Amino acid sequence: MNAINARRISVVAGIVLAVAIPAFMADYYRSLAALSAIAAILILSLNVLTGFVGQISFCQYTFAGLGAMTVGALSGAQGHHWSFWISMPLGVLFAALGGFLVGIPALRLSGLFLAILTLGVALGADRYLFANGTWNSFTGGVNPRTPSRPTLFGYHLTSQYSFYLFALAAFLLVAFLVWNLRVGKTGRVLRAIRESEVAASTMGLNLIKWKLAAFTVSAGIAGLAGGLLAVQIGSVSPASYDFLHSITVAAVVVVAGVGSLASAAVGGIFIWWLPELLRHTGVNAQFFQLILGLLLVVQLVIAPQGGVVKLEHDLKRVFGLGRRGQDLELAEVL
Amino acid sequence: MGILASGWALIPSFTVIGLVLGGTYALAAMGLVLIYRVSGVLNFAQGGIAMFSTFIAYQIAVKWGLPSIVGLFAAISAGMLIGYVVERFTMRPLTGRPALTKVVITIGWLLILQAGAGLIWGATSYHAPVHLVSRNGFRLVGTSVIIGYDQLTTLIVALVFAFATAALLKYTMLGTSMRAVADDPDTGKLWGISVNRVTAASWMAGSAMAAVAGVLITPLINFNTYSLTLIVIDAFTAALIGRLTSLPWTVVGAMFLGIAETYPRAFFNGAGVSSLVAFLLMLVTLAILFRPGFSGRRTV
Numbered sequence: 001m002n003a004i005n006a007r008r009i010s011v012v013a014g015i016v017l018a019v020a021i022p023a024f025m026a027d028y029y030r031s032l033a034a035l036s037a038i039a040a041i042l043i044l045s046l047n048v049l050t051g052f053v054g055q056i057s058f059c060q061y062t063f064a065g066l067g068a069m070t071v072g073a074l075s076g077a078q079g080h081h082w083s084f085w086i087s088m089p090l091g092v093l094f095a096a097l098g099g100f101l102v103g104i105p106a107l108r109l110s111g112l113f114l115a116i117l118t119l120g121v122a123l124g125a126d127r128y129l130f131a132n133g134t135w136n137s138f139t140g141g142v143n144p145r146t147p148s149r150p151t152l153f154g155y156h157l158t159s160q161y162s163f164y165l166f167a168l169a170a171f172l173l174v175a176f177l178v179w180n181l182r183v184g185k186t187g188r189v190l191r192a193i194r195e196s197e198v199a200a201s202t203m204g205l206n207l208i209k210w211k212l213a214a215f216t217v218s219a220g221i222a223g224l225a226g227g228l229l230a231v232q233i234g235s236v237s238p239a240s241y242d243f244l245h246s247i248t249v250a251a252v253v254v255v256a257g258v259g260s261l262a263s264a265a266v267g268g269i270f271i272w273w274l275p276e277l278l279r280h281t282g283v284n285a286q287f288f289q290l291i292l293g294l295l296l297v298v299q300l301v302i303a304p305q306g307g308v309v310k311l312e313h314d315l316k317r318v319f320g321l322g323r324r325g326q327d328l329e330l331a332e333v334l
Numbered sequence: 335m336g337i338l339a340s341g342w343a344l345i346p347s348f349t350v351i352g353l354v355l356g357g358t359y360a361l362a363a364m365g366l367v368l369i370y371r372v373s374g375v376l377n378f379a380q381g382g383i384a385m386f387s388t389f390i391a392y393q394i395a396v397k398w399g400l401p402s403i404v405g406l407f408a409a410i411s412a413g414m415l416i417g418y419v420v421e422r423f424t425m426r427p428l429t430g431r432p433a434l435t436k437v438v439i440t441i442g443w444l445l446i447l448q449a450g451a452g453l454i455w456g457a458t459s460y461h462a463p464v465h466l467v468s469r470n471g472f473r474l475v476g477t478s479v480i481i482g483y484d485q486l487t488t489l490i491v492a493l494v495f496a497f498a499t500a501a502l503l504k505y506t507m508l509g510t511s512m513r514a515v516a517d518d519p520d521t522g523k524l525w526g527i528s529v530n531r532v533t534a535a536s537w538m539a540g541s542a543m544a545a546v547a548g549v550l551i552t553p554l555i556n557f558n559t560y561s562l563t564l565i566v567i568d569a570f571t572a573a574l575i576g577r578l579t580s581l582p583w584t585v586v587g588a589m590f591l592g593i594a595e596t597y598p599r600a601f602f603n604g605a606g607v608s609s610l611v612a613f614l615l616m617l618v619t620l621a622i623l624f625r626p627g628f629s630g631r632r633t634v
Contacts, residue, residue: 105621112376112437113624116570119378120616123567127609134606244448244560251445254438286452293445297424300439 014265015172022164030160031232032272037167038228039249040268041174045221046253047264048178052190053214055106056115058246059122060222065130065241066098067091067223072145072236073138084150084231091227092220099219103212122243130238144237147230167228171268174221175261181217190214248289251296344600346479349593351554354485356572356592357492358551360585362565363572364499365543370578371516372536374433375425379440381566382447383420383541387413388464388548388562389455395464402466409545416447417541421534444563451559463552488550495543496585502539503581512536544569568595571616577623591615 022033042060049055067088074080074087102121106114128134132141149157150166157163181187192200193210201207230236252271256263275285362384369377377383387409395405424439455461471482503509511532514522519529547569548562555561568591575587594615598607 105617109620109624112434113620115378115437116376116574117617117620119570120567120613123564124609124613128606128613131606131609133603243564247441247445251441254441284453286449286457289445289449290453293442293447293449296442296445297439300435300442301424301427 014262018168018265019165022161027160030164032276034160034164034167034232035229036268036272037164037171038225038232038268039271040171040264041167041225041228042222042249043253043256043264043267044171044174044178044261045218045225046249047260048181048218048221049214050253052181052187052194053211054194055211055214056250057118057218058115058243058250059102059118059125060218060249061226061241061243061246062122062125063095063098063219063222064226064229065125065238066095066219067226068230068236068241069130069139069145069226069238070094070223071227071230072140072147076140076145076147076236084147087147088150088224088227092223095223095226096216096220099215099217099222100212102219103215106215107208107211118246119243122246126238126242130241132238139238140236144235145230146235148234149231163232167232170224170228171265174224175264178221179261244289248292251292255292255295255299341601345597346477348596348600350479350481350485352593352596353589354488354592355551355554355596356589357489358547358554359565359568359572359592360492360588361495361543361547361550362569363576363584363588364496364581365540365547366569366573367576367578367581367584368499368512368536368543369540370573372512373421373425373436373533375436375440376433376578377440377540378437378566379420379443379447380540380544380569381563382444383413383416384544384548384565385559385562386416386447386451387541387545388552388557389451389461389559391464391545391549392455392461392552396462402464405464406466406546406549409549410542413541413543413545414538417537417539418534420541421537425533425537426530444566448559448563455559457559460556460558461552463557464549465553466549484553491546491550492585495546496581499539499543500581508532508535567616568612571612571619574616574619574623587619 022030025033042064045063046057046060049057068091070091071084071087074082074090075084102118105117109117130139132139149163151157152166155162157166181190189200189205189210192203192205193207197207226241229240233240249271252267253263256267256270274291275288278287279285362380366377366380369375369380390412391402391405391409393405394400394408395402420440420443424443425436428436428439451457465484467483467487471480471485473480501509503513511522511527512535514525514527515529515532522529522532547565551557551562551565568588572588572591573584575590576582576584591612594611595608598611601607
C-alpha cells in the first residue's frame with residue numbers, strides 16, 4: 001500500500017462516514033453537522049491566505065458577514081425575494097471585493113502589521129459597517145434578515161439532513177479547489193511567495209497580482225461560508241460576525257494546523273461540537289474559548305506546526321508512509 | 335444619523351473629553367511599546383490584560399464597596415501578575431523562537447482572559463464604573479468649559495506615567511538594562527544583564543500600565559468584558575503613530591486619536607463615525623509610516 005493509495009482510501013472513507021453518520025442523528029445534531037461543514041469552509045478560506053501566501057487574517061468573519069448579509073438582504077423575507085442561486089454568487093462576489101480592498105493596503109505590510117490591519121478591519125466592520133444605523137438596508141439593523149433554504153433540482157432543502165449534505169458538498173467542492181491550487185502551478189507559485197518574497201520576485205513572479213488574488217479568493221470562500229451560515233440558521237444578525245468570532249476561527253486554524261484539508265474538517269467539527277459537549281456535561285459553554293485559548297498557548301509550546309498536522313505526520317511515520325514535505329513551524333508559515 | 339445643530343458649541347468640552355480618553359489610550363499604548371521594545375513581542379492581549387485587571391478593581395471597589403484606590407492597586411497587582419505569568423511560562427520557554435509564534439500566543443491569552451472574565455463577571459451586561467475621585471468639577475477660567483476632577487486625575491495620571499516611564503528608561507539601572515536588551519539581547523548578556531529578569535520586568539510594567547488604563551477608562555465608556563478588551567486596537571493605533579518605538583510620539587498619537595474619536599460625537603449620533611475615524615487613522619498610519627521593507631525590527 002503506497003502513500004497515494006492510502007490517501008485516496010482515507011479520503012473516500014472520510015466522505016462515506018461524513019455522509020452516513022449524520023443520517024442516524026437527530027435533526028438538532030444534523031444542524032450542528034451542517035454548521036461544522038460551514039465552519040470548515042471558513043477555515044479553508046483562512047488556509048488559502050495563511051498556508052499559501054503566509055498572510056494572516058483576523059477578519060474572516062467580516063468577509064463571511066458580507067456574504068451572509070448579501071444573501072439576507074437579497075433573498076430574505078423582508079428583502080428582494082431573489083433566488084438563493086442569484087444572491088449567493090453575488091454574496092461571494094461582494095465578499096471577494098471586500099477581500100480585494102483589504103488586500104490593497106495588505107500588499108505593503110507583512111506579518112505583524114497585517115495582523116493589526118485585519119484586526120482593525122474586523123473592528124471597523126463591527127462598530128461601523130455592521131452597526132445598527134450605518135447601512136440598515138444591507139445589514140437589516142435591529143430586525144435580522146431571514147433568508148430561506150434554497151431549492152435544488154426541484155427539491156426544497158428544508159430538512160436538516162438535506163441541507164447538511166448540501167453544505168458538505170460545498171465543503172468538498174471548496175476543498176477540491178483548494179487542493180488543486182496547492183498541487184498545481186498555482187500552488188508552486190504561492191509556496192514560493194510564502195517561502196521568500198524576494199526570491200519569488202526575482203523569478204519574475206508578480207507578487208502584487210498573486211497576493212491580491214489570494215486575498216480575493218480567500219474572502220470569496222469566506223463569503224460562501226457566510227451565505228451558507230445565514231441560510232442554515234435562517235437569520236442574519238451582525239453580532240454573529242464580530243471580531244471575537246474571527247479571533248476564534250484564527251485560533252482554531254493555529255491549533256489544528258495550517259495547510260491541511262483534514263485539519264480544516266477537524267477544526268470545523270471542533271468549533272461546534274466541543275461547546276455542545278460542554279453544554280451536555282453541564283459546563284458553561286463559555287469554557288470553550290477558555291479551552292481553545294489554553295490549547296493554543298500549550299500547543300504552540302509543544303507542537304508549533306499545529307496539532308492535527310503533527311498527528312497526521314506521526315501517523316504516517318507509524319505506518320511507514322513517508323513524509324510529504326517538511327513540517328513548518330507556524331511562524332515560518334505566517 | 336442626524337446632524338446636530340449644536341455641534342460646534344460642544345467642541346471645547348469635547349476637547350477635554352478627547353484628551354482624557356487619549357490619556358488612557360496613551361497608558362495602554364506605552365505599555366505596549368515597552369513590551370515590544372524589550373521583548374520584541376507585540377502584545378495582542380494588552381486589552382485583555384487591561385480588561386481582566388479592571389474587573390478586579392470593579393470587584394473590590396464597586397461590588398465590595400472598598401475605597402477605589404484599593405481597587406486601583408489591586409488592579410495594578412493583578413496586571414503585573416498576569417504579565418509575569420505570560421512572560422515566565424509562555425514566552426521564556428520559547429526564547430530564540432520566531433517572534434510571530436509568541437505573538438500568536440498572546441492571542442491565546444486574549445481568549446483565555448476574555449472567556450475567564452466572562453465566566454466570572456458575565457459576558458454581556460454593562461457594569462457600574464470605578465470612580466477614583468469625585469465627579470465634581472471646576473470651570474476653566476474665562477471659558478464655559480467644565481473640567482471634572484476625575485477627568486483631571488486621569489490626564490495627570492497618564493502624564494505622570496509617561497514621564498515616569500521615560501525617567502525609568504533613562505535614569506535607572508533597570509531602564510538602562512531594558513534599553514540594552516531592546517538593542518541586542520546577546521550583547522546585553524555579555525554585559526552581565528539578566529535578560530530574563532529584564533524581559534519579565536518589562537511585561538510586568540507594561541501590563542500594569544494596561545491595568546491603570548483600564549480602570550481610568552471605565553467612567554468614559556459603557557464597560558463590559560468585550561468593550562474594554564477593544565482598547566487594544568486604540569492602543570495599537572497610538573503605538574503605531576509612535577512607530578512602536580518612540581514613547582513621546584506614542585503619547586502624542588494617543589491624544590490625537592482620543593480627540594479624533596471624540597469630535598465626531600459632537601456632530602453625529604452613535605459611535606459608528608468615531609470608529610470609522612479611528613480605523614481610517616490606523617490605516618493611514620500603517621500606509622504612511624510602515625513602508626515595504628520595514629520589518630518592525632527593534633530599534634531605539
